[in-house]
Amino acid sequence: xxxxxxxxxxxxxxxxxxxxxxxxxxxxxxxxxxxxxxxxxxxxxxxxxxxxxxxxxxxxxxxxxxxxxxxxxxxxxxxxxxxxxxxxxxxxxxxxxxxxxxxxxxxxxxxxxxxxxxxxxxxxxxxxxxxxxxxxxxxxxxxxxxxxxxxxxxxxxxxxxxxxxxxxxxxxxxxxxxxxxxxxxxxxxxxxxxxxxxxxxxxxxxxxxxxxxxxxxxxxxxxxxxxxxxxxxxxxxxxxxxxxxxxxxxxxxxxxxxxxxxxxxxxxxxxxxxxxxxxxxxxxxxxxx
Amino acid sequence: xxxxxxxxxxxxxxxxxxxxxxxxxxxxxxxxxxxxxxxxxxxxxxxxxxxxxxxxxxxxxxxxxxxxxxxxxxxxxxxxxxxxxxxxxxxxxxxxxxxxxxxxxxxxxxxxxxxxxxxxxxxxxxxxxxxxxxxxxxxxxxxxxxxxxxxxxxxxxxxxxxxxxxxxxxxxxxxxxxxxxxxxxxxxxxxxxxxxxxxxxxxxxxxxxxxxxxxxxxxxxx
Numbered sequence: 001x002x003x004x005x006x007x008x009x010x011x012x013x014x015x016x017x018x019x020x021x022x023x024x025x026x027x028x029x030x031x032x033x034x035x036x037x038x039x040x041x042x043x044x045x046x047x048x049x050x051x052x053x054x055x056x057x058x059x060x061x062x063x064x065x066x067x068x069x070x071x072x073x074x075x076x077x078x079x080x081x082x083x084x085x086x087x088x089x090x091x092x093x094x095x096x097x098x099x100x101x102x103x104x105x106x107x108x109x110x111x112x113x114x115x116x117x118x119x120x121x122x123x124x125x126x127x128x129x130x131x132x133x134x135x136x137x138x139x140x141x142x143x144x145x146x147x148x149x150x151x152x153x154x155x156x157x158x159x160x161x162x163x164x165x166x167x168x169x170x171x172x173x174x175x176x177x178x179x180x181x182x183x184x185x186x187x188x189x190x191x192x193x194x195x196x197x198x199x200x201x202x203x204x205x206x207x208x209x210x211x212x213x214x215x216x217x218x219x220x221x222x223x224x225x226x227x228x229x230x231x232x233x234x235x236x237x238x239x240x241x242x243x244x245x246x247x248x249x250x251x252x253x254x255x256x257x258x259x260x261x262x263x264x265x266x267x268x269x270x271x272x273x274x275x276x277x278x279x280x281x282x283x284x285x286x287x288x289x
Numbered sequence: 290x291x292x293x294x295x296x297x298x299x300x301x302x303x304x305x306x307x308x309x310x311x312x313x314x315x316x317x318x319x320x321x322x323x324x325x326x327x328x329x330x331x332x333x334x335x336x337x338x339x340x341x342x343x344x345x346x347x348x349x350x351x352x353x354x355x356x357x358x359x360x361x362x363x364x365x366x367x368x369x370x371x372x373x374x375x376x377x378x379x380x381x382x383x384x385x386x387x388x389x390x391x392x393x394x395x396x397x398x399x400x401x402x403x404x405x406x407x408x409x410x411x412x413x414x415x416x417x418x419x420x421x422x423x424x425x426x427x428x429x430x431x432x433x434x435x436x437x438x439x440x441x442x443x444x445x446x447x448x449x450x451x452x453x454x455x456x457x458x459x460x461x462x463x464x465x466x467x468x469x470x471x472x473x474x475x476x477x478x479x480x481x482x483x484x485x486x487x488x489x490x491x492x493x494x495x496x497x498x499x500x501x502x503x504x505x506x507x508x509x510x511x
Contacts (some may be wrong), residue, residue, distance in 0.1 A: 001291065001292065022293070024292075027291055029456065038292075040291075041293065044299075045296055046294070047362075048299040061344075063345060080347050102302065105303075106301055106302055106308070106360055106364065107301065107362075108299060108301055108302075108360055109296060110296065111296050111298055111299075111300055111305050111309070111414075112296050113294075113296070113310070114414065115302050115304055115309070116303075116304070120303070146295075146296060147295045147296045149317060150295035150296070151290070151292070151295050154294075156293065159295070159414070160413050160414060212343060213336065213340035214340060215302070216303070245450070269385060270341070
């Protein structure tokens, strides 16, 4: 994987090869696969994302009973035209909830980049495909863009909540989705980087503080903010709003912040929301014998 | 890390470490046993013990021992499946000193009576480490074809084993040597770039002083 967004932008100009193609070729070289095999695999992943939304069950509850049914609530409100943020953003919120609730209920999802943040990328990409009618091939190209961004984040910082907190999971997912969204609207490498930078900047410092140590509270609802934030970052970028700090430097800042975070807010369930009065009460009530 | 570690894996939730990682550990233990599991004693420690139930770690490890893949929709029903396939299992709290936050020890008996004891850690993002086999410390990720050879702890085994692999054009990616104590049983863990042919494994088993050869194939594994 690439370890610098600037490097991808540079090669895009020099080799006159688009961002997504560079990411694809680089991975094919690394894993000794053909372009065709790689494309087939990415299409499989995209289809699995679609299924993770389609297979949502309104009545499912997680093992702990904390999570389930919220995707259905939003669906109802979107359908009746009541969403304050409108139908499109409503459908983004709905999908983010559906996929991450399904994850909590032991259904099949695509970790992108992690299981805890699995709702963000599908919510953004699937909603944009529905809205604009992009082909599946085009959506796969957008997935390569997302993977390219995620790869750089993993290399410069981390995509693990246990290492760098939630900024490394929901933050990374949001950054990946923002770049992919901009690509779908004709953005080049610099635009992709701009959207990725804007998205992650908004989520820097986010703690990983899961109640009772489960991928449920607050993870499920944070997928919503990750997805919505990706869309706003894409819109800002497409309108010409520039991030003053370049993407690579934002990722490096995330790394430093992650290193400085206390262990109690890095997935240990000892701090933040997990350590609140209610968080502790929930933990006690679902304890295993 | 490759592209499909970032966009992927396709898996059953909720947690790459506590669910997908646990399935993988169970699956690798079963393949190390080399046959269907008849009886499994499973010992959880660390975060597997404290948050395992909420993450479905118990169902995931049983699913793995039954040979299910990380994206198999039967994972949540693995207990019922175990009953159907007559695999007995018990899940208990482990007594291991916490060497890793997500750890499990498995004592397995196969359908022909073969026994193995495997300990695995889930190290994040669905990646795992097998850290002990039959009481001897190991360290491998089970992401490439892996040979695990137990032999008498005497000089010369590396020199004898390497040519057998060379002859089949198998490239060694990593090689580790472990032992409990000097002169006792030694374990050689060899991670390879290519699959190792059956004939090669047979030849290794015939070597004087080689006590046990287990082979972890990647065939049929995504």
